Amino acid sequence: MELKMNGKKADPRAEVIEWLSQGLRDEASSERIFVQLCERLTKAGIALSRATLHFRVHHPQWLGTRLIWYRGYSQADVQNVAYDVEASDVFRLSPFQFVLATGKEVRQKIQVHGPHKYPVYEELRDQGQTDYIAWPLDHTQGRRHLVTFATDRPRGFDEADIALICSTLPLFSLVTEIRLKNQLARTLLQTYVGPHASEQILDGATTRGSGATVSAAIMVCDLRNFTSLSGSQHRDRVIDILNEYFDLMADPIERHGGEILKFMGDGLLAVFPLNEPNACQRLIAALTAAYEALARRTSERFPIKFGTGVHVGEVMYGNIGSQRRLDFTVIGPAVNLASRLETMTKQLKRPILISADFVASAGCAAQTDCLGMHIIKGFDEMIGIHALNV
Numbered sequence: 224m225e226l227k228m229n230g231k232k233a234d235p236r237a238e239v240i241e242w243l244s245q246g247l248r249d250e251a252s253s254e255r256i257f258v259q260l261c262e263r264l265t266k267a268g269i270a271l272s273r274a275t276l277h278f279r280v281h282h283p284q285w286l287g288t289r290l291i292w293y294r295g296y297s298q299a300d301v302q303n304v305a306y307d308v309e310a311s312d313v314f315r316l317s318p319f320q321f322v323l324a325t326g327k328e329v330r331q332k333i334q335v336h337g338p339h340k341y342p343v344y345e346e347l348r349d350q351g352q353t354d355y356i357a358w359p360l361d362h363t364q365g366r367r368h369l370v371t372f373a374t375d376r377p378r379g380f381d382e383a384d385i386a387l388i389c390s391t392l393p394l395f396s397l398v399t400e401i402r403l404k405n406q407l408a409r410t411l412l413q414t415y416v417g418p419h420a421s422e423q424i425l426d427g428a429t430t431r432g433s434g435a436t437v438s439a440a441i442m443v444c445d446l447r448n449f450t451s452l453s454g455s456q457h458r459d460r461v462i463d464i465l466n467e468y469f470d471l472m473a474d475p476i477e478r479h480g481g482e483i484l485k486f487m488g489d490g491l492l493a494v495f496p497l498n499e500p501n502a503c504q505r506l507i508a509a510l511t512a513a514y515e516a517l518a519r520r521t522s523e524r525f526p527i528k529f530g531t532g533v534h535v536g537e538v539m540y541g542n543i544g545s546q547r548r549l550d551f552t553v554i555g556p557a558v559n560l561a562s563r564l565e566t567m568t569k570q571l572k573r574p575i576l577i578s579a580d581f582v583a584s585a586g587c588a589a590q591t592d593c594l595g596m597h598i599i600k601g602f603d604e605m606i607g608i609h610a611l612n613v
Contacts, residue, residue, distance in 0.1 A: 235266075235267030235268060235387060236267075236386075236387050236390050236391075238263070238267070239260070239263050239264065239267060239387070239390075239391050240390065240391065240394060242259075242263060243260075243391060243394040243395060243398055244394055247398055251402060251405070252402065253276075253278070253290075253399045253402040253403060253406075254290055254298075254299050254301060256395075256398060256399065256402070257274070257276045257290055257292065257299060257399075258292055258296075258297065258298060258299050260391065260395060261274045261292045261294075264372075264387065264388065264391070265294065267387060268384075269374070269380070269384045269387060269388065270374045270375070270376040270384075271294060271372055271373070271374060272293065272294045272351075272352060272373055272374050272375040272376075273291070273292065273293055273294070273347075273350070273352060273372075273373040273375075274291075274292045274370070274371060274372045274373070275289060275290060275291050275292070275369075275370070275371045276289070276290040276292075276299075276360075276368070276369070276370050276371075276399075277289050277290075277304075277319065277368055277369040277370070277371075278290075278368050278399075278403060279366065279367075279368060280403070280406070280407065280410070281407070282303075282410055283410075283414050284303070285303040285304055285305055285306065286304050286305060286306045286308060286309070287303075287304040287308075288301060288302070288303055288304065289301075289302045289303075289304055290302075313342075316341060316342055317341050317342070317343050318331070318341050318343065318357050318371075319357070319369055322357050322358070322359050322369055323359065323367055323369060326359045326361065326367065327359070328356060328357060328358045328359070329355075329356065329357045330354075330355070330356045330357075330385075331344055331354075331355045331356075332353070332354055332379055333347050333348045333352050333353050333354060333355060334348070335348070347373060350375075351375045352373040352374065352375050353374060353375055353376060353377060353378075353379050354373065354374050354376070354379030354380045355371065355372075355373045356371065356372050356373075356380065356385065356388070357369060357370070357371040358370050358371070358388075358389075358392055360392065360395070360396050360399065361396060362396060362399075362400040362403070363400065366400075368399075370392070370395075372388060408425070409421065409425065412424055412425065416484070416485075416551050417482045417483055417484055418482065419482050419496075420482075420484065420551040423551070424551060428541065428542065428551075429542065429549070430542065431542050431543070431544060431545075431546065431549060432541070432542060432543075433541050433542050434539055434540050434541010434542060435539075435540055435541060436537055436538070436539055436540070437496055437497075437498070437537070437538060437540050438496070438497040438498070438535075438536065438537050438538075439494040439495060439496045439497055439502070439535070439536075439537075439538055439540075439553070439557075440494065440495040440497065440502050440503045440506045440533065440534075440535045440581065440584070440585075441492070441493075441494050441495075441533065441534050441535065441536070441538065441553070441557055441558055441561040442476075442481075442492075442493050442494075442495075442506060442510070442531055442532070442533045442561060443490065443491075443492055443531065443532045443533075443558075443561045443562045443564075443565045444472055444490060444491050444493075444529055444530070444531045444532075444565065445489060445490040445529060445530050445531075445565050445566075446465070446468050446489035446490065446527070446528075446529050447528040447529055447530060447569075448528065449488070449489040464527065465489060467520075467527065468489075468527050468529065469486065469491065471513050471516050471517055471520070471527065472491060472513050472529070473491070474516075475508075475509040475510075475512035475513045475516070476493050476509045476513075478509070478512070479495075479505040479506070479508050479509040479512070480495065480499060480502075480505050481493045481494065481495045481505065481506060481509055482494055482495075482496075484551075484552055484553060485550075485552060490565075492552075492553070492558070494538070494553060497535070503535060503581060503584050503585035503587070504585055504587070506533065506585075507585060507587055507590070507611065510531060510533075510575060510611065510613065511613050514574070514575075514613040515613075517529075528574070529574070530565050530566075530568030530569060530574055530575075530576075531565060531568065531574065531575045531576070532560075532561045532562060532563065532564030532565030532566070532567070532568065532576055532577075533561060533564065533575065533576070533577040533578065533581050533611070534557050534558075534560045534561040534564060534577070534578040534580065534581055535557070535578070535580055535581045535584045535585075536555070536556065536557030536560070536580065537555060537557060538553040538554065538555040538557050538558055539553065539554050539555050540552075540553050556602075559601060560578060560599065560602065560606065561578075563599045563600065563601065563602075564576040564577070564578065564599075564608065567597070567599070567608070571594060571608070571610070573592075573594070573610035574613070575610060575611040575613060576594075576608055576609070576610055576611075577591065577608075577609050577610075577611055578606060578607065578608065578609075579606070579607025579608070579609065580607075582607075582609050587611075588609070590611060590612055591609035591610060591611050591612060592609065592610045592612065593607070593608075593609050594608045594609060594610055595607070595608065596608075
């Protein structure tokens with residue numbers, strides 16, 4: 224595995240180490256770094272044919288991410304790993320479980336004729352692999368991940384190959400931990416405060432009172448009969464119903480370009496900023512899709528019903544709270560009116576009430592019934608109210 228540059232023998236280990244330590248300042252993607260590492264190890268003379276990288280990312284929808292690289296490919300295949308995978312035979316009867324549990328490496332020469340200890344070795348043999356090594360990739364705070372390398376060279380890996388790979392792993396672990404924690408911070412913020420608010424927070428909007436005034440279509444939605452539900456159903460059943468209700472609402476809101484700012488017990492607050500085209504029409508489309516999904520719901524163990532108030536106007540969008548605990552949210556008279564309209568859905572017995580201002584902005588009068596002018600608590604002037612037909 225000797226390389227020569229300008230007549231001098233090159234040190235492949237030093238080149239890879241230098242790249243890991245100094246050449247990745249502007250590279251944010253662990254996936255691209257992993258692919259480049261495989262390519263550089265191959266260039267250094269290691270006959271890599273396959274490599275995998277396994278991260279536990281603790282995303283709300285999946286436990287981890289698996290990257291699979293094959294020689295000749297410029298990108299890795301990215302796969303999400305479900306939370307229940309560690310209870311499966313595929314995981315328990317694999318070298319992954321052993322490496323993650325013990326922190327020890329595993330090496331296996333792939334035999335032409337088995338049997339092998341783990342079923343995955345049979346799959347590797349069928350792919351033409353001849354040698355396989357899995358290493359723990361330890362991050363701080365006890366976080367352990369996994370990286371594997373395989374070759375299809377008939378004699379397998381040389382000791383020099385293994386030594387070179389081993390020498391890169393401490394720096395590779397550090398480099399990937401930084402990227403993984405950056406991604407984790409972004410994922411958690413998007414999960415708990417939404418994509419727009421998370422970007423503002425990551426861009427530095429973290430001081431109390433910081434924010435901006437924006438124009439938006441606003442919707443406030445509330446589940447009906449939640450008190451009765453809480454008193455008559457087991458806690459786990461209550462949570463299941465709440466999650467089903469929020470899925471009915473959240474999926475169409477996000478699909479039509481809205482942003483859910485917060486879940487409030489059995490309610491939610493969402494906005495469609497007017498700086499994006501057709502914001503009011505997209506809000507109506509989201510509501511229509513949500514009620515259509517509700518109509519298709521087959522479970523009758525507890526009927527789901529909800530009321531929605533909709534308005535349009537200026538809101539203050541930013542950080543509000545105490546010195547140590549902030550909430551990135553919207554406030555203002557427009558939000559208050561949307562909330563009042565939601566409350567009035569019970570009184571007027573219509574599931575969706577929208578303000579006359581919103582009707583004018585959306586041009587949706589033909590889709591509504593005008594319910595006239597009403598006195599609304601907290602507002603000096605009477606407010607025109609329409610009911611959206613869904």
